[in-house]
Amino acid sequence: MTGCRFLRACRSEPVDRVPVWFMRQAGRSLPEYRAARGTGSILSAIADPDLVAELTLQPVRRYGVDAAILFSDIVVPAAAVGFGVEVAPGTGPVVADPFRHPDDLRRLRPLEPEVDTPYVLEAVRAIAAELRPRGVPLIGFAGAPFTVASYLVEGGPSRTYARTKALMHGNPTLWMALVDRLADLAGTSLLSQVEAGAGAVQLFDSWAGALSPDEYRRFVAPATTKVLDALAATGVPRIHFGVGTGELLGQMARAGADVVGVDWRVPLDEARRRIGGRAVQGNLDPALCLAPWPAIEQQVRTVLREGGGIGHIFNLGHGVLPKTDPEILERVVTLVHSTPPSDVARADGANGA
Ligand code: CP3
Numbered sequence: 001m002t003g004c005r006f007l008r009a010c011r012s013e014p015v016d017r018v019p020v021w022f023m024r025q026a027g028r029s030l031p032e033y034r035a036a037r038g039t040g041s042i043l044s045a046i047a048d049p050d051l052v053a054e055l056t057l058q059p060v061r062r063y064g065v066d067a068a069i070l071f072s073d074i075v076v077p078a079a080a081v082g083f084g085v086e087v088a089p090g091t092g093p094v095v096a097d098p099f100r101h102p103d104d105l106r107r108l109r110p111l112e113p114e115v116d117t118p119y120v121l122e123a124v125r126a127i128a129a130e131l132r133p134r135g136v137p138l139i140g141f142a143g144a145p146f147t148v149a150s151y152l153v154e155g156g157p158s159r160t161y162a163r164t165k166a167l168m169h170g171n172p173t174l175w176m177a178l179v180d181r182l183a184d185l186a187g188t189s190l191l192s193q194v195e196a197g198a199g200a201v202q203l204f205d206s207w208a209g210a211l212s213p214d215e216y217r218r219f220v221a222p223a224t225t226k227v228l229d230a231l232a233a234t235g236v237p238r239i240h241f242g243v244g245t246g247e248l249l250g251q252m253a254r255a256g257a258d259v260v261g262v263d264w265r266v267p268l269d270e271a272r273r274r275i276g277g278r279a280v281q282g283n284l285d286p287a288l289c290l291a292p293w294p295a296i297e298q299q300v301r302t303v304l305r306e307g308g309g310i311g312h313i314f315n316l317g318h319g320v321l322p323k324t325d326p327e328i329l330e331r332v333v334t335l336v337h338s339t340p341p342s343d344v345a346r347a348d349g350a351n352g353a
Contacts, residue, residue: 004135006066010200010237010259012279012311018304018344019066020336021139022329023241024319025059026071030326032058042087043079046072052123053130060136062326063333066313067139067200068131070124070193074143074204075151077185080116083107083152091157098155098163102174108181113192120189121196128197137199139239142186144205145179145223147242152178161210168219179223187230194234201231202239202261205252206318209244209263216248221255228256239281243318249274264288264317268306279311284332286316289324296328300335301348309341 006019027033036054037045045051055071075085075093084107088094099107113121127138151157153164168175190201203224211220228238240252241261253260253275260278262271264285271280284303288296303314314336320329 004066004137004199006137006313007199007237009311009313010239010279012277014310015341017337018307018309018312018314018339018341020314020333021065021067021069022059022063022316022320023069025063025065025069025329026055027320028322029320029324029329030058030062032062042073042089043076046076047119049119049123049126052119053126056123056127056138057130060131060134063330064337065136065333067137068127069139069202070120070127070141070198072120072141074141074148074206076117076120077111077142077189078108078148078152078182081107081109081111081185085151088156093151094156095152096155099149099152099167099178102177105174105177105181108178108185111185111188113188117189117192121192124193124196124198128199138197139200139202140190140193140198141202141204142190142227143182144203144208144220144227144240144242145182145186146211146220147205147207148182148186149175149178150207150210152182161207165215168215172219175219176222179220180226183223183226186227190227190231191234194231194236198236200237200239202241203227203257205240205242205245208242208248208252209246211248213247213251216251221251224252225255232256237279239313241281246271246274250276253278259313261315262317268303268312269308270306272308272311279313280307281313281315282307283315283317286318286321286324289316289321289328289332293328293331296332297335298348300332301339304336304339304344305346305348307344309344 005015150164237258239259240257246266262282
């Protein structure tokens with residue numbers, strides 16, 4: 001089997017082992033992250049290509065994962081064009097002057113990657129060069145229009161998305177203009193990351209689970225489709241991920257995904273039925289990583305069986321929780337890598353038992 005197993009799995013080709021990586025693998029649960037990262041704002045860390053390369057490579061070295069994900073954040077393009085967004089420690093993105101009026105569209109001019117985010121491209125080039133000999137691809141990423149819009153409109157994290165929904169239903173013209181601008185920012189950023197050497201991309205629509213299927217179809221799918229379509233000609237796999245999106249998986253697939261990321265609420269075999277033909281990524285509950293090892297082991301085997309061995313990229317159902325013991329993630333990688341795809345049907349004893 002030639003080529004890297006992560007890219008083969010994205011294309012649903014046979015693999016020697018199911019590939020594995022973790023959302024938020026570069027971060028707070030790693031002591032070497034805390035040591036290298038220091039105390040400054042995450043946006044200044046992201047603007048330092050040497051630091052970004054180090055933070056991106058740390059989990060590859062420690063865990064032996066099959067893919068790296070760029071150390072960055074979903075608000076980087078909006079911040080880089082001067083919208084006015086910060087990332088507050090422990091809170092996430094915050095906006096002092098949230099998006100409210102048509103005039104605010106002017107704060108979202110087109111992104112010029114070489115001018116606005118040269119440090120991202122420098123980091124991607126350095127990381128891709130370092131990873132190439134190991135056959136490990138770098139995943140570039142962007143925030144999907146809805147999830148980024150929710151921060152810009154709410155001014156910070158939200159439980160209800162009340163202002164966001166008031167805008168989409170109350171002034172659909174302005175909402176559609178907003179998500180269209182954000183689609184251009186995400187598409188331009190992702191294309192520049194691929195040109196600099198990223199071998200796959202993931203579009204994070206983390207909070208799309210707040211939407212009904214009808215809201216997703218009317219207010220979100222057109223902009224998200226625009227982002228994923230912009231990547232089609234590159235040929236790199238496009239992963240599309242959200243949390244609580246069981247009822248949206250079909251639409252998320254049709255928006256132009258090659259791989260659909262699934263949280264722990266929907267078993268992967270059921271998810272696969274909802275997305276037709278595409279590969280799945282997921283979906284161990286990140287909270288389970290804090291349980292005793294036998295419970296984790298059982299659930300890893302269940303996820304492998306439901307993933308079916310082909311067209312499955314093993315991951316968590318959302319990001320690594322800060323209190324996770326890195327040793328547990330190491331054991332998860334070893335377990336996934338010790339199970340040949342032909343054995344996953346028997347992996348948790350559910351078949352033939
Ligand atoms: O390891 C990786 O996955 C790569 C790095 C990465 C970060 N943010 C670094 C980060 C990725 C892929 C993201 C994407 C991101 N950022 C998402 C989508 C993924 C998801 O979790 O659903 C979202 C919603 C954001 C917005 C955001 N940025 C949040 C909610 C937070 C957490 C606030 C906190 O401190 O708990 C951030 C800050 C952030 N982004 C941190 C990291 C490592 C932590 C703060 C820091 O180290 O300064």
